Amino acid sequence: MEVSITGAKIFYTFPIDFPILGKFQITETLVVSWLVMLIITGLCIWLTRDLKVENISKRQAVAEMLVEMANKFVIGNMGEKFRKMIPFVAALFATSLVSNLISLTGLRSPTADLSVEAAWAVVVFIMITAEKIKAGGVGGYLKGFTQPIPVLTPFNILSELATPISMACRHFGNILSGIVINSLIYAALALASSALFGLLPGLVGDILAQIPFLSVGIPAILSFYFDWFTGFMQAFIFCMLTTMYIANASEG
Amino acid sequence: MQQVQDLVTLVPWTFVAMICNLFIQVYLIKRFLFKPVNAMLEKRKAMADAQIQDAVKAKDEAQAMKAEYEQNMAEAKNKASEILTTAQKTASVQSEEILKDAARQAAAMKAKAEKDIAQEKRKAVNEIKDEIGGMAVDIAGKVIEREISEEDHKKLIDEFIANVGEAS
Numbered sequence: 001m002e003v004s005i006t007g008a009k010i011f012y013t014f015p016i017d018f019p020i021l022g023k024f025q026i027t028e029t030l031v032v033s034w035l036v037m038l039i040i041t042g043l044c045i046w047l048t049r050d051l052k053v054e055n056i057s058k059r060q061a062v063a064e065m066l067v068e069m070a071n072k073f074v075i076g077n078m079g080e081k082f083r084k085m086i087p088f089v090a091a092l093f094a095t096s097l098v099s100n101l102i103s104l105t106g107l108r109s110p111t112a113d114l115s116v117e118a119a120w121a122v123v124v125f126i127m128i129t130a131e132k133i134k135a136g137g138v139g140g141y142l143k144g145f146t147q148p149i150p151v152l153t154p155f156n157i158l159s160e161l162a163t164p165i166s167m168a169c170r171h172f173g174n175i176l177s178g179i180v181i182n183s184l185i186y187a188a189l190a191l192a193s194s195a196l197f198g199l200l201p202g203l204v205g206d207i208l209a210q211i212p213f214l215s216v217g218i219p220a221i222l223s224f225y226f227d228w229f230t231g232f233m234q235a236f237i238f239c240m241l242t243t244m245y246i247a248n249a250s251e252g
Numbered sequence: 253m254q255q256v257q258d259l260v261t262l263v264p265w266t267f268v269a270m271i272c273n274l275f276i277q278v279y280l281i282k283r284f285l286f287k288p289v290n291a292m293l294e295k296r297k298a299m300a301d302a303q304i305q306d307a308v309k310a311k312d313e314a315q316a317m318k319a320e321y322e323q324n325m326a327e328a329k330n331k332a333s334e335i336l337t338t339a340q341k342t343a344s345v346q347s348e349e350i351l352k353d354a355a356r357q358a359a360a361m362k363a364k365a366e367k368d369i370a371q372e373k374r375k376a377v378n379e380i381k382d383e384i385g386g387m388a389v390d391i392a393g394k395v396i397e398r399e400i401s402e403e404d405h406k407k408l409i410d411e412f413i414a415n416v417g418e419a420s
Contacts, residue, residue, distance in 0.1 A: 007257030021264040027257060029266055037277050051292040053299055067289040087282035095277050110270075116265045163284035176259070177380075238414035 003187040005180055008113050033110040037099045040091075054147030066090075075241040085246070088157035092120060093239045100175060100231030104223070111234075112179050117172045124242045129164065131249035168242055171234045185222060189214040307323045 008028035017023050047063035052207035054202060056064070071088040096111060103109040110116050131140045145156040197208035257263065388409050 005259060008257045009260060010255040010257060013255070021268065024265045025263070029262070029263075030269055033270065033273055033357050037273060037280070040277065041280045041284055044281060048285060048288040051288055053292060053296045063285065063289050067286060067293070069287075090286070091274065091278040091281045094281060095274065113257070113263075113266060114260055115266035116270045118262055120274060121268045121269075123271055123274060171259075178293060208278075239314050247269070 002184060005183050013165055027113070029110045029113040030198055031097065032102060032107050033095075033116065035107070035109060036095060036102060039098055039102075040094045043229050065220075074237070074243060077240070078247040081248065082250075084244075085243075089239050089243060092242060093235050096120075096171070096235035097231060100235060101227060103175075103179070103231075106225050109175055109179075111171060111175045114168065114172045117238075119167035120167035121211060124167065124245065125164035127242075128245045128249045130247050135250050165243060166172050167238060171238050174234045178230055182219065182222065182226060185219055186212075186215055189218060234244070382414050384413065388412070 004203050010027050011031065012026040013023040016105040047059055047066070051060055051063075069238070070086050070093075074089050075084045078085060089233040099109050103112070129141070132144065133173045136144065145153050145160070147156070164198070193214035197211075197213065200207055200208060385406075389405055390403070
């Protein structure tokens with residue numbers, strides 16, 4: 001038996017070859033990320049339908065709670081002056097969370113593609129840099145690399161670049177490891193159940209051996225950790241780091 | 253055979269598309285979640301503020317009314333005590349007047365009675381004087397058996413009575 005774990009499927013490749021970017025491909029990652037956007041936007045529209053000032057519905061209470069949570073999270077971590085960052089952080093968290101959890105439906109998570117996390121991390125990195133330049137000016141920003149002594153400049157540049165790379169790889173690695181382990185478990189359980197039911201004599205054993213009975217149950221427990229827990233944790237950690245880094249950057 | 257990407261790879265187009273997706277998602281979440289909910293929260297806050305202001309206003313009004321009421325009460329009390337004092341004063345003045353009147357009347361009555369008594373007395377004295385005169389003339393006539401002239405007689409008697417009256 002062979003177990004192969006591959007990247008996202010490519011559905012269609014446009015024949016035009018762009019410079020640098022290469023050929024545009026419609027991949028599973030893109031399609032599912034559009035689906036994720038649709039889900040989030042649909043959820044937002046559904047939650048905020050007929051809002052009332054008093055005597056609110058449960059749905060509205062959830063919407064208010066989400067908004068309050070986002071406000072508290074961003075303002076608590078970054079301070080009042082970053083109020084305009086609330087929708088960005090909320091979008092980042094929601095996209096990350098729904099992308100992680102969509103693997104529960106059998107689709108491939110967009111977050112299981114490094115390009116996605118890299119894109120987010122680069123956006124965050126640009127924001128961090130912009131805040132640093134805003135706080136200290138271009139000179140102050142560049143001078144910051146030679147602190148505390150000029151010899152450390154290469155290391156400072158490395159640590160600066162390590163921020164987005166580590167953010168992207170941390171998230172990607174966690175989701176990917178979940179996929180890898182799930183695939184291995186499924187394969188192993190299928191193998192085990194085929195071996196177990198293959199012991200039965202005759203045709204019955206041959207037929208039952210084809211059905212992976214053991215795959216029912218055990219993967220659900222693992223899925224609880226790898227999909228639910230990791231999905232929440234990674235989305236949370238990514239947003240936490242985003243807010244922390246940007247808030248620190250603005251303090252110089 | 254389905255084409256697949258490498259497991260760990262950076263696809264430039266996906267990278268660009270995801271950056272766009274992220275910002276589109278930011279706009280969508282802002283437009284469809286934060287904007288309506290924040291507008292509603294703002295409205296609720298405004299309503300609560302208005303209610304608090306109303307309550308404060310009502311409280312102020314009530315306090316003003318209470319102060320006015322208390323002032324009115326104090327005024328009424330003052331007025332009542334004033335009226336009472338005036339009444340007491342009037343009453344005492346009146347009673348004094350009444351007493352004085354009574355005393356004056358009594359004095360007048362007493363004076364009149366005394367005058368009457370004096371008049372009566374004088375009248376009685378005159379009567380007695382006349383009678384005694386008559387009697388004396390008769391007695392003297394009888395005693396001396398002779399007529400002395402009426403005029404001398406009268407003179408004598410009058411002198412006598414005058415002396416008696418002074419002595420009495």
